[in-house]
Amino acid sequence: MPVHGRRVGLSAALAVLVATSSLARVSGAAEPPVESEATGDAAKGRLRYTLDGIEVRGNQRTVDRVVLRYIPFEPGDVLDVADPEIELTRFRLLGTGFFSSVRISLRKGRRRGAAVLVIDVEERNTIIVENVAMGIAADEDAEGNSEPITPYLGVQVAETNLAGTGITLGAGIGVAADQFALQMRFADPAFVGSEWAFTSSMHYIAARDFFGIKDVSFESPLLELREVTDYAVVSYSRFGGTIGAGHDLSTSTRVLFDYGLERVEALVPTVASHVRGHTREPIDFDILPGASVLSTINAALIYDTRDTPFLPTRGALGSIRGTLGLEPLGSSYGYQKLEASLAYWWRLPWRHVVSLEGQVGAIAGDAPFFEMFYVGDYTDLLPDRILGLNPDRRQPPNILGTDIVEVRYGNYAAKLEAEYRIPLYVGRGSVYGIDFFTGAGLYGVATSRDFEDPPTGYEGAARAPIDLTYNLGLRIETYVGGFSVAFSNLFGLLPAREGGRK
């Protein structure tokens, strides 16, 4: 029974001893002891019960074991009603995204002093839109003016509680001009009930990429590729997948591994040259023509102490990611890739938020171009890659007038960016917050050749392939997810003020 120190002295302590020894005799601790423990805290209303069982109610689709996975108590445990783990359990269950409400309560057990932990859940729709990206990809004319030509769209959806098992099955599709990508993903957050997550994915990508700085000449085996006269076009497909595992080292640190295997089929121009700087040179496509295999081992360590992932106001997010292209495991590409990033957020006394983020990456060896660092991933003024597609043909804007315009893919990349956010709205309904943000940064992307043999026609600091990037817009945090409405995509369509782009 829940007892209080003043009322029960030695007799209660003896009762506990009896209960403990009877507990030890019972196989699997299924039978609760007769009495519960009394402590000095009892006088302050701290009650303890022996758990008779755990009852899950209201779950129509989700199987009981998925709910029980998140409950750190077992029948036979002595439950202190003041244990903060009970409240954390509620949020842990809400954090799965499977339930719209979770209520935890106790009811009397079979004997005095025993209780049953009751978990009442209300299930919610678990088919979610994970990511939507859309925008306009652009070309540019000979004077460097932007010419919007094609829209692009990427959508990822997932069922996060497949057949009530807690397993995620996701699918994604990306569409751009003459390109498309399909992706499927499977994740079991507690593989065979363990502390390890199991992940796997498959993808098929049929894409094109555009090479050449200016005055491009090429001969393609495909007639349709010759229609694009300003670029040497590589048409390629990728089909493969990954299999991996993840483990939470702590609430803020997570480690992930995976092995990736894919077949790459590339149609590469037979001959191609362009003018790099002032010198005509052959184009290096960084991909093997015909069929090749990419076999990689990937690992990531992620440290995340942000208070919230979409509109953080404090904390840090750091990651180290490594990729090994393994020729002994059949890869046609042997390379090593290392990336590191660290971002910090601070809330200022006047409640605005400032953040600082740094990223560095390096590749040694012969990585295919789609594994290299792409300028669009570093400047906000060009679209990022979506599901492996690169919808934009443009060279990066050249605000500083450097040889950054001579780079599309690089072996080295770095970025330092600061962002300032002003909360405009804080709500408790379906929209949790709207922040105005503005950011600016400095980034650089370079190949090894940019250091060893820089493009001709650039002198002094202009030989450093770096440039400025900036962005502004709104970030909206809602019940269904976070949205960014950024104007950088529109800014990117404006001609660059300085430096020749083409």
Next chain:
Amino acid sequence: MAMALGLLAPTVASAQSAEALSKKKLSRRKAKLATHRGWVTMTVSYRDVVNPAIRRKLLSGLPTVIASRTYVFPDKGKQPVALGVKTCRIVFDLWDEVFRIDLQQGGRGRQTVAVNVEGVLRRCAEARRQPIVAKRSLKPQQRYFMGVAVEVNPLSPQMMDRIKRWVSRPKGAGTVGPGDSLFGSFVGLFITHVPDADRAISFRTQPFVPAVLPVIPTKKGDRRASR
């Protein structure tokens, strides 16, 4: 004044700070204000903080905390000059079928028992001649009012941080590739907004002038307003 604030330092974290309270347009609630043994006292009911959901929670067998903070503001100012705190931690004892109440007020604690929800409301959802500030700490002729924030199960910032991490990064989320960062982490965004408390209400009292507050005579053995 600083001493008054220090003595009454809150024991629970509050989502509704004095700053937030001063910026809100608060509904007005009639309170009985008086002075007793040198203290300004307040009698007011805030039973409406216990709605049907909280009533169910009271019977859940798990602790429910009802915390009230009463700030004394100058009538035309936004900086509080004093703070009074009262917290009730209520647990329904499943086997004895009584509510065990741990009441903290003015730096003192008291354990008591209520046999039904009405008893809980009487002890925890009402201020009954609650001492808020020493009368001598206030300017006798200045107008003041009291701003009251009541929360059920307020979360401490530490607990809040812990919870946010849970809900933001569900187990098994994330992939190795940075390009797929949204693939898997989006689930957490469903409930990014973790409420500061299960329920919160706030209101203000009518203005008062300390010098003209009625004085409640001290009866022999009356210790209710003693500190």
